[in-house]
Amino acid sequence: MTERKSDRTKSAIRTAARQVFASVGYERATIRDIAGVANIDPAMVMRYFGSKDGLFADTANFDLDLPTDLGDAPDRAGERMAAHFIAVWEQDDSGFAVLLRSAASNPVAAARIAAVLSEQLLPAVVALVGPGEAPQRAGLIASQVLGLALTRYVLSLGPVAAMSREQIIASIGPTLQRYLYGPLTP
Amino acid sequence: MTERKSDRTKSAIRTAARQVFASVGYERATIRDIAGVANIDPAMVMRYFGSKDGLFADTANFDLDLPTDLGDAPDRAGERMAAHFIAVWEQDDSGFAVLLRSAASNPVAAARIAAVLSEQLLPAVVALVGPGEAPQRAGLIASQVLGLALTRYVLSLGPVAAMSREQIIASIGPTLQRYLYGPLTP
DNA sequence: TGAATTTGTCAACAGTCGTTGGCAAATTGT
DNA sequence: ACAATTTGCCAACGACTGTTGACAAATTCA
Numbered sequence: 001m002t003e004r005k006s007d008r009t010k011s012a013i014r015t016a017a018r019q020v021f022a023s024v025g026y027e028r029a030t031i032r033d034i035a036g037v038a039n040i041d042p043a044m045v046m047r048y049f050g051s052k053d054g055l056f057a058d059t060a061n062f063d064l065d066l067p068t069d070l071g072d073a074p075d076r077a078g079e080r081m082a083a084h085f086i087a088v089w090e091q092d093d094s095g096f097a098v099l100l101r102s103a104a105s106n107p108v109a110a111a112r113i114a115a116v117l118s119e120q121l122l123p124a125v126v127a128l129v130g131p132g133e134a135p136q137r138a139g140l141i142a143s144q145v146l147g148l149a150l151t152r153y154v155l156s157l158g159p160v161a162a163m164s165r166e167q168i169i170a171s172i173g174p175t176l177q178r179y180l181y182g183p184l185t186p
Numbered sequence: 187m188t189e190r191k192s193d194r195t196k197s198a199i200r201t202a203a204r205q206v207f208a209s210v211g212y213e214r215a216t217i218r219d220i221a222g223v224a225n226i227d228p229a230m231v232m233r234y235f236g237s238k239d240g241l242f243a244d245t246a247n248f249d250l251d252l253p254t255d256l257g258d259a260p261d262r263a264g265e266r267m268a269a270h271f272i273a274v275w276e277q278d279d280s281g282f283a284v285l286l287r288s289a290a291s292n293p294v295a296a297a298r299i300a301a302v303l304s305e306q307l308l309p310a311v312v313a314l315v316g317p318g319e320a321p322q323r324a325g326l327i328a329s330q331v332l333g334l335a336l337t338r339y340v341l342s343l344g345p346v347a348a349m350s351r352e353q354i355i356a357s358i359g360p361t362l363q364r365y366l367y368g369p370l371t372p
Numbered sequence: 373t374g375a376a377t378t379t380g381t382c383a384a385c386a387g388t389c390g391t392t393g394g395c396a397a398a399t400t401g402t
Numbered sequence: 403a404c405a406a407t408t409t410g411c412c413a414a415c416g417a418c419t420g421t422t423g424a425c426a427a428a429t430t431c432a
Contacts, residue, residue, distance in 0.1 A: 025291030105211030139345030147333015159325030
């Protein structure tokens with residue numbers, strides 16, 4: 001029997017943890033809260049994930065999963081990147097909300113975001129524009145894209161949260177396009 | 187004597203609070219920490235500010251103080267806004283770092299940022315482009331500008347933190363310019 | 373069926389947090 | 403100089419946190 005009974009509760013804990021971490025952040029989320037949402041005993045969290053940090057490390061994980069063919073239509077790369085980011089964020093099982101909600105006050109979350117930038121976004125940018133100016137260009141893209149996620153999904157600032165996906169893509173896309181291929185004064 | 191002795195310690199507490207809140211965020215900052223930095227007793231914080239929330243409310247306050255003559259040279263408004271934001275953030279007595287560090291996990295801080303957007307940024311944008319599309323345009327500006335602050339000053343992401351002020355302004359300025367006057371597909 | 377392992381529950385520990393009240397020292401105002 | 407107020411320090415309270423260990427119930431395996 002490869003399906004143990006504990007796998008059910010383990011994944012229930014994971015789901016509850018993602019929800020609680022994403023909505024109140026690491027510091028305000030308590031193990032008792034998470035256990036309550038998952039309808040299990042707080043001690044189960046410790047048994048299966050070792051500690052609160054262990055649970056967070058398990059939960060705060062996500063792949064950017066950028067398409068590899070952005071270079072096929074370079075003049076639409078910015079627009080396609082914008083659409084991809086929104087698509088990734090709006091699937092709620094992605095651990096992105098967890099990370100961003102806690103990044104400002106939790107060093108582990110901040111380090112993970114930095115890792116996503118350097119290990120996933122940067123290589124994609126290098127593939128498009130070469131290694132020379134890629135770090136700055138990737139950094140600028142990150143600033144716009146994380147800012148959008150912060151204002152739209154974390155802070156829910158009125159106007160930004162109210163815009164449609166299409167409007168967001170049409171507005172942000174050209175910005176990313178310029179950060180990829182536009183001038184970069186040194 | 188209009189200068190009471192308590193004003194010294196009161197401002198020492200304020201300075202220490204700004205420093206601690208800005209570097210670890212509201213939840214991780216303890217009154218004992220702040221009192222330690224200010225070299226006073228934790229009870230003094232309670233006496234002069236009532237509670238931790240009271241101290242935070244007193245500390246997390248800042249004025250955007252946007253120039254009023256942006257409309258005099260509309261083609262440089264984006265660039266001047268970018269330069270102004272950077273100038274405001276890099277004076278460390280501005281409570282902006284305090285707000286942004288805590289906004290993702292502290293509702294009070296989040297509400298204050300929303301208030302700055304709607305009471306200070308939005309009117310400036312209305313003055314430039316009229317009331318019709320101003321909310322969306324202000325929201326887009328906020329997304330880029332908060333994203334830059336987050337990546338550069340809070341997360342200190344390598345490439346973004348390493349860029350010079352001039353390079354940042356030259357890169358972000360045109361983005362803000364387009365968010366002000368560029369097309370906005372509905 | 374019987375023994376061994378897994379899964380779950382409960383109560384409690386130890387530490388930290390915001391907060392409070394009492395009391396000594398310093399300062400103020402007359 | 404004396405009384406009143408302000409300023410500061412100290413110890414402690416009560417609540418909440420992550421975490422642990424003991425023990426019962428359920429499941430697995432022979």
